[in-house]
Amino acid sequence: MRAGRLLAAIAIAVACSSTALPAAPPPPGASSCSGCHATRAAVDTAVPRLAGRKAADIVAQMQAFKTGERPSTVMGRIAKGFTPAEVEAIAAWYAQQK
């Protein structure tokens, strides 16, 4: 079984070299954000996009939401559910998105 899995992994690695690579998977928590923070620029919403923002900026805003330094509606309640390391991983991932 294990050998089979290894072969499958190699087959996939070979496949990756000949076709488009899958996008880097989002770190835990990141995929939920796009429920409110639009992926596409054309969406009509007052909520800002996260894609392409500087990671340090996202980290600073999340910290300010968490402490209440920046007033918010839902973001203070959500920011409290993530550790600094988790926020940093999410911010780094969004910084790489377009």
Next chain:
Amino acid sequence: MTAPRMSRREFLASGAAAAAAGSALLPAPALAQGAPRVVVVGGGFAGATAARALKQADPRIAVTLVEANRTFTACPFSNLVIGGLRELGSQRFGYDKVAADGIEVAFAVATGVDPQARTVALNTGSSLAYDRLVLAPGIDIRWGALPGYDEPAAATMPHAWKAGEQTLLLRRQLEAMEDGGTVIMSAPANPFRCPPGPYERASLIANFLKTRKPRSKLIVLDAKDQFSKQRLFENAWKELYPDHLEWVGLSQGGKVTSVEPTEMTLVTEFGKHKGAVVNVIPPQKAGHIAEVAGVADRTGWCAIDPVTFESKLVPNIHLMGDAIIAGGMPKSAFSANAQAKVCAAAIARLLAGQQPEEPRLINTCYSVVGPNYGITVAGVYQPVNGVLTDVPGSGGVSPLDAPRSFRAQEALFAEGWFNTITSEVFG
């Protein structure tokens, strides 16, 4: 190209033209044994999200979305349609963009699942083979669970808990009602789709009565004493609708025990309530195909592993959205969308022989209580001992003492949320 792929093409040629266009965009599978196949049943917030997220996670996965209707009608914001503040057309979405992602969209009804052979039977007579199956069937009404409330009864006393014709029926009944009439709503015991939904609807019906039929009143008969965002709703009702909305909880005799459709009457242990318009929000269960596939348990809902969203009863079948038992996560479109993205990422890893990551999920439920008046509940969740559990110290509801500007901002964000999520799922 392998044989299963050809048979799927043949199926599509006979079935769905739009999907055939999508399949032409599929990259040629590089694996000798063919591309892994995932079938997704149900094209709502959960299913359509899962199909697109799977394709995005790994374009080599052959994804087929099975959906009965060519047009999806969204439930979130449909209470605004009932209250005359929005048109149903704004709730409707098609699957063209989903198909354009390279997903094969089959407009058919899944009628059976064979977990051993790993096939899904369709009402067209075709069958689809899968490596992993995703079931996102949403809810079905438990007809007859509330004695007297069967399918014909819904034609006179609409549930409007699946958006579409039922939504319009309830709105037309409210519009046609003479001023001075009594509207009655029955709210079910937990669990059910959209926990704050009955109370958002009550608010928006009260708003309609206040502005259009000021001598009328809404009475909500509830099978519970507690409900989602209760203090926020009750405060808003006192402020906005003191003369137009009365809520009767379980301990005050609010539990409806049977209905009499020909009399437009709801029966409780303490008496009968006759209405000019009656909205029955009935008991619910996971959509029918969950039962057929053997993934629904005795509660009528589906137990899942919170890391992979794989059924605890049948291997290789994944579920999310309103059909599942999701621990602390409510049955909402936001939850369905968030769960579907986690589920898709897990399936992509499993198909690649990798270990799925421990997820973290967010939910935010917006309720519109009146024009420019929104309230929320938010939460962050992680698996703890096999159950999706609130992360300690996070989440909660809008502050009780917030000024009206805060409520207006949440109403604005509610609209932004709807536009954003529907764009991600269908746009």
